[in-house]
Amino acid sequence: MIEVRQVSRQFGNRPVVSDISFTVKEKETLVLLGSSGSGKTTTLKMLNRLIEPDSGEILIGGKNVLHQPLEQLRRSIGYVIQQTGLFPHYTVAENIAIVPHLLKWSKEAIKQRVKHLLETLGLPPAQFAARYPHELSGGQQQRVGLARALAANPPILLMDEPFGALDPVIRHNIRQEFLNLEELKDKTIVMVTHDVTEAVLLANQICLLSEGKILQTGTARELLLQPVNTLGKEFFDQNRFQLERMVYTLADIFPRLTFTPTPDTHVPVFDSELTLWEILNKDQYDKTGIIGIRQQSQLYYVPVTQLLSFMPEADLLNSRK
């Protein structure tokens, strides 16, 4: 668990991070979201002491990070940055092996770990292990950066705009892979992004920053549907239509649906707690045009077009009771 308590940091006499507090539970992903200059990177770097706070406390696993030996702290925290930070004169395998090597793992253990990570991240070792970073695409470099951060299996991962340098299609694909990676499922992750879609997709909790202060911390659903101030609301407005599909569940829109009779053919059935986005991203539905919804152990059938044409309404959540 990571606990950030009333942390502040100035550069010169300019406050860059002011009185920030949040908690990241084990195996959760907290996204630091905010526009450029809002203090995201500075906050992240205080977690692994690349920057030290002027005041406040940061506890990891109950221990103040300032009281832990720096080397030990950094080795228990994987760090992934946009520019990957790969060593240009090291091969892919050597780059990934850096921390296990420092930890004096056996040669065989290192070899097996590198092989496993490359396979997991879709980079066949026979093809990629001996290459140098400049012989890789941006997406491949980013995967190697992630593999390197994961090499010694640290419980915590800090990621600063990890997909930022990638073009939109690759970015989308890597994000999806990221969501499905077994290696990441038991990690406690803090990620910096200014991309709202990325935040909504990946975060258990979002901490929305503006000018070094927290505007709101909560789930994507809370930030989108129950903003506590205008600034927080406006941050999502440009992408609101798409983002709300990512947080509205079938149960939310249930009162607005018109049901059809039980179809003759088999149709896919979804639990009503799934979001519209989760349903619309599954390809099973377009064969039938109709889906089943399981709501409080009853089954209802509805044409998919109703989900596609759904327009969020301000009163919808209030009417769901």
Ligand SMILES: Nc1ncnc2c1ncn2[C@@H]1O[C@H](COP(=O)(O)OP(=O)(O)OP(=O)(O)O)[C@@H](O)[C@H]1O
């Ligand atoms: N070492 C430094 N010395 C002086 N000012 C700094 C330093 N590092 C960051 N800043 C300033 O602190 C502010 C916050 O920077 P930070 O990198 O934390 O923001 P950010 O939200 O991550 O922005 P971006 O999305 O552009 O990376 C910026 O105005 C930046 O110029």
